[in-house]
Amino acid sequence: MLQTVKSQHFQALLGRIGTLYLPDGCALQIHIDELAEKPLAKMRYSERMPFSVELSSLQPTGFIDGLCALELPELGRVDDIFVSRVPPMGRDPKLAYFHITFN
Template sequence: MLQTVQSQHFQALLGRIGTLHLPDGSALQIHIEHLEEQPAAKMRYSERMPFNVELRSLEPTEFVDGLCALELPEIGRVQDIFVSRVPPMGRDPQLGYFHITFN
């Protein structure tokens, strides 16, 4: 299922609130903040354009990284998306900032 995820699936979610389903079974409300395609990282025979997605939690969280699930338009719930936390770097340190890479 992960190989079918394209950047277009996240386009409709940009600027919106969603729910990230964490590995422990809990749910975290997130804001989908940024999407960036990475053409320089495209493999020669790959169909998918690599891309990155940046998320921000709406509440404080201890979650650092792991395999999560997220609802995507046209696909539904996608499991086993690896989400990793990034430093706040001048942003609100109470919130969680996350990064997803699709190669």
């Protein structure tokens, strides 16, 4: 299922609030902040353009990283998406910021 996820699935979600389903079953409200395609990372025979997604939490959380699930347009719930936390780097330190990479 992860191989079918493309940047277009996240395009419609940019700037919107969504739910990230954490490995422990909890639901975390997140904002989809940024989407960036990575053409220099594309492998020769791969059909998908690599891309990354930046998310931010709407409330404090202790979640660091792991396999999560998201609802995506046209695909429904997609499980086993590896989400990793990134440092706040000048942003509100009470909230959490996350990164997803699709190669």
